[in-house]
Amino acid sequence: MSLFWETIQSDWPKIVQKTLEHVELSFISIILACLIAIPTGIYMTTHKRLANSVITVVSVIQTIPSLALFGFMIPLLGIGKTPAIVALTLYALLPILQNTYSGILSVSPNLIEAGTGMGMTRRQILWMVQLPIARSFILAGIRLVTVQTISLATIATYIAAGGLGDIITRGMSALNTNMILTGAIPVSLLVIAANILLYGLNRLLTPKGLRQQKNTTG
Amino acid sequence: MFQRKDAKTMSDAALEFKQVSKSYGGGGFVLNQFDLTVPKGRIVTLIGPSGCGKTTILKLINRLIEPESGSILLEGTDIGSLDPVELRRNIGYVIQQIGLFPHMTIEDNISLVPRLKGESKKALVGKVEELLRLIGLEPEQYRKRYPHELSGGQQQRIGVARALAANPSIILMDEPFSALDPISRIQLQKELIYLNKQVKKTIVFVTHDIDEALKIADHIILLKDGAIVQAASPEQLLQSPANDFVREFIGADRFRAEEVQRTAHDVMEDAVSIGQQASIADVLEQLGRNQISNLVVTSQENSVVGIIGFEQLRYSNESAAHSTRVKQITKDVPTVQKHTPLDKLSGLLAEHPIIPVVDESHKLCGIVTQAGFIKKIGLSRERGEVVL
Ligand SMILES: Nc1ncnc2c1ncn2[C@@H]1O[C@H](COP(=O)(O)OP(=O)(O)OP(=O)(O)O)[C@@H](O)[C@H]1O
Ligand SMILES: [Mg+2]
Numbered sequence: 274m275s276l277f278w279e280t281i282q283s284d285w286p287k288i289v290q291k292t293l294e295h296v297e298l299s300f301i302s303i304i305l306a307c308l309i310a311i312p313t314g315i316y317m318t319t320h321k322r323l324a325n326s327v328i329t330v331v332s333v334i335q336t337i338p339s340l341a342l343f344g345f346m347i348p349l350l351g352i353g354k355t356p357a358i359v360a361l362t363l364y365a366l367l368p369i370l371q372n373t374y375s376g377i378l379s380v381s382p383n384l385i386e387a388g389t390g391m392g393m394t395r396r397q398i399l400w401m402v403q404l405p406i407a408r409s410f411i412l413a414g415i416r417l418v419t420v421q422t423i424s425l426a427t428i429a430t431y432i433a434a435g436g437l438g439d440i441i442t443r444g445m446s447a448l449n450t451n452m453i454l455t456g457a458i459p460v461s462l463l464v465i466a467a468n469i470l471l472y473g474l475n476r477l478l479t480p481k482g483l484r485q486q487k488n489t490t491g
Numbered sequence: 492m493f494q495r496k497d498a499k500t501m502s503d504a505a506l507e508f509k510q511v512s513k514s515y516g517g518g519g520f521v522l523n524q525f526d527l528t529v530p531k532g533r534i535v536t537l538i539g540p541s542g543c544g545k546t547t548i549l550k551l552i553n554r555l556i557e558p559e560s561g562s563i564l565l566e567g568t569d570i571g572s573l574d575p576v577e578l579r580r581n582i583g584y585v586i587q588q589i590g591l592f593p594h595m596t597i598e599d600n601i602s603l604v605p606r607l608k609g610e611s612k613k614a615l616v617g618k619v620e621e622l623l624r625l626i627g628l629e630p631e632q633y634r635k636r637y638p639h640e641l642s643g644g645q646q647q648r649i650g651v652a653r654a655l656a657a658n659p660s661i662i663l664m665d666e667p668f669s670a671l672d673p674i675s676r677i678q679l680q681k682e683l684i685y686l687n688k689q690v691k692k693t694i695v696f697v698t699h700d701i702d703e704a705l706k707i708a709d710h711i712i713l714l715k716d717g718a719i720v721q722a723a724s725p726e727q728l729l730q731s732p733a734n735d736f737v738r739e740f741i742g743a744d745r746f747r748a749e750e751v752q753r754t755a756h757d758v759m760e761d762a763v764s765i766g767q768q769a770s771i772a773d774v775l776e777q778l779g780r781n782q783i784s785n786l787v788v789t790s791q792e793n794s795v796v797g798i799i800g801f802e803q804l805r806y807s808n809e810s811a812a813h814s815t816r817v818k819q820i821t822k823d824v825p826t827v828q829k830h831t832p833l834d835k836l837s838g839l840l841a842e843h844p845i846i847p848v849v850d851e852s853h854k855l856c857g858i859v860t861q862a863g864f865i866k867k868i869g870l871s872r873e874r875g876e877v878v879l
Contacts, residue, residue: 387590390553391604391653392580405594480594482637 280451288440292459295436298429299422299463302358306365306418311411314373315399324374331367339364339425343432357434361425365418369411376410377403409479416471423464427456504564505531505661505693506552511561513547521547522717524561529710531566532691534683536704538740539714545697546587547717549663552695553579565661580608583654583662587697589646591638597623597649598634604657615656622652625682627675627841643670648679655686661693668703673865677837680707701741705729713737755836756829758867759848759857764789767796767820774799785845787855788820794853797822798845827859840864 281288317324337345342363346356380403388398404411430438440456443449476484506529513522521544529535537545550556551563554575563570570578591600601622602615620630626648638646647670654662668676684707686692698704704711705725713720713728721733732738764787765777777786778801785800797820804819825839826847839846840861848857 381590383586383588383590384592386555387584387586387588387592390550390555390579390584390586392576392578392607394576397607402592480637482594482596482639 277451277454280449280455284440284452284455288455288459291435291437291440291456292463295423295426295438295460296463298354298357298361298426298434298436299419302361302365302422302426303415303419305358305362306369306422307415309362310366310369310414311373314370314411315377317370317374318377318403328367328371328374331370334363335367339428340431343428346432352432352434354434356432357426357429357436361422361429364425365422368417368421369414372410372414373407376407379410380406405480406483409475409483412471412475412478416468416475419467419471420464423460423467427460503531504528505533505566506695507564508548508551509562509564511551511558511563513544513551513556513558520559520717522551522558525717525719527712527719527722529693529695531693532687533709534687534694534696534707535710535712536696536698536708537712537714538698538701538704539720541699543714544717545714546665549584549665549695549697552663553582553584580604580657581659581661583657583659583664585650585654585662585664585667587665589643589650591646591649591653593638595637596634597636597638597641600638600649601652601656603653608657618656622655625655626652627678644672644675647671648675651679659692661695663695665697666699667696669699674837674841674861676703677834678841681834681838683707713740753833754829755827755831755833755848755859758833758836758859758864759829760860760863762787762847762855762858764793764855765799766791771804774804785860787845787847787858789855793855795824795826795847795849795855796820798824798843798847800844826853829856837864 313327317327334342339360342360343357346360350356350359384402384406385398388402393401426436427438427441429436430442437456437460441453444452444454444456506527508525508527511522511525511527512520513525514520525548527548537548539545547556551558552565552570554570557571565573565578592603595603598616598619599612601619602610602612605615605618606612619634623630623633628645628648633641633645638649641649647667651664651667654664668679671679680703683694683696687694696704696707705728708725710722711725711728712722715736721728721737723731728737728741732741763777763781763783765774767788767790769777769788774786778784784802785798788796788799790796799820803821824843824845824847826849827836827839828850829848831848836846836859840859844861846859847855848859850856
C-alpha cells in the first residue's frame, strides 16, 4: 500500500498530464458524436427509409472489436490524436443516434397533431415539443456514450494518442501493479464524475411536467 | 385575415364545403362530393355514429388533411390558397384527444397560440387568468401546474381554453366535453352559448351526445357514412325527423317527452329540517341519523331560515354543545320553487351544496343537493328524455 502512495507521489505530474489528455480525447469525441448523431437522428425521423440503412451501418461499426478499429485507423489516418478521436467518435454514434431517433418518435402523434392544428411550423414543433420531450432520452444516450468513451480511450495508447492508457500499458510491461492502478483508478473516477454530472444535468433540464411521469401522450 | 369586409361581399357563410371528397387511400371515400354550409356566428354541431367522418371534416377545415377534390371556403376564400400555418393560428381547434403538452405548464399551454403569433408571455398573464376563470378553474391554483397534475375533465377544459386564447372567429371542437361531469358540462355548454351570442363566434362542434347537440346547436348536421342524413335546427329535427335512422338516433322516447321542460320538482328530495331553537347536539344527532352533511333550519311557521351543516359547526365549542343554541347558521342561502328550471338550478348548485325548495308562501317543501341532482339526471338520461 505504501508503495502505491509512493508511486502516486513520484508520478503525480505525469498522472495529471495523462488524465488531462484522456479527458481531452474523450470530450472531443463525445462532442463530435453529438454534433453528428443528434441532427442525423432528427433528420431520420422524417426520412424513415433512410433510418434503417443508417442505423444498420452505424451498428456494424459497433461490432468491430475496439482494438481492431483503432488498428484500421493507422493506414487511413496514421497514428496520434486524430485517428483516436475518429475511432472513439465512430463508436459513440450509435447510442446517441438511436436514442435521438426513438426519443423523438416516442412523442405522441396526438401532440404533433395538436401543435400542427394550432399553427406551429415544423421547426417550432421540433424545438418546442419534440426535443423537450425527447431530451431525457437523448441525454441518456449521451451518458451511456460518455462512460463507454472514457473507458475505450485507454486503448488509444496503442496508436500513440496518449491518455491514461499510457500509464496502464507501461505498468503492464513492467509488471508493476501499482503503476497500473495509478492509471486505472483515474479512469474509474472520471467515469463516475462524468456520470454524476450528466445525471444532475438531466434532472436540471427535464421539465417538471415530465419528471414524475413519463407521460408523452398528453 | 378573415375580415368582415371581404366576407360581406361574398356571402354570410363562415364556411362552405363544395363537392369535397376525401379518402385515406385504400378502400373508398370517407367523404364523397360532400357539401356543407356553416352560417356565420352560429353553433353547428356535427353528430353521427363513430367513424362517420366528423373528425375528418374538422381536419379538412384547418388543413391537417387535404381533400382529393372539391374546395373549402372560409369566409369566401378558398383555404387551399391560404398559408396553412397562418390559417390554423386563426382557427381555434380542440382536438379529440385533448393533446396538452406535458412539458409545459397550464399557463404555457393556454397562451401558446398568441405566443406563436408574437405576443409576449407577460402580456398574456391577464388573458390566461380570464380564460381559466371562464372554464371554472381558479387561476392561482392551476396556472403553474402541469397537465398530469389535472384530472381528465380539467385537462379537457384547458384544451378548450387553449383554443379560445388567440380570439379566433371560428372554433372547431372535437367532442370537447366528453370527459366532464354533468354540472361542469352544463356550465361549459352555457359559456359556449354565451361566447357564440356575445362575441359572435362561429363554432363547429362535434359530439356523440344528442342531448348536448339539441341543447347548444343552432343547426344540427346528422351524418352517416360521410353523408348528411339531415341538416336542421333542433326543433325541426325533433318535429320532423327525415327517416327512421334520425328517429332512432335521437331516441324514440324523446318524442313523448319532448315538450316537458324539466324543473326542480324532478330532482327534488325530501328535506331534513331542524327548528331554529335546536342545540348543537340536536343538529349533530340529526346529521348523523340521516347520514347527510347539511340541514335546513326552519322557523316555527316552517319557512326557511338558513342552512347548517358540518362545515358551519367545525368552529363551534364542543364542550358547550348541549347548552348552546345554534348560532352558525348560514342565512343567505338562495331558495328555489318547484317550477324553477333545471339550468338555473345547476348554476346555483355549483356554488351551494344544498338548495331548499319552497312553495308560494315560502314554506319548505324539499331540497335539491348536488349528489341528488346528478343521480336523477343520470337516471332520466337512461330513459332518453330531454334533460334541459
Ligand atoms: N389516418 C387515417 N387513415 C386511414 N383511415 C382513416 C384515418 N383517419 C380516419 N380514417 C377512417 O375514416 C373514417 C372517418 O373517421 P373519423 O375520424 O372522421 O370519424 P369520426 O366520425 O370522427 O369518429 P369518432 O366519433 O369515433 O371520433 C373512419 O372509417 C376511419 O376509420
Ligand atoms: Mg372523431
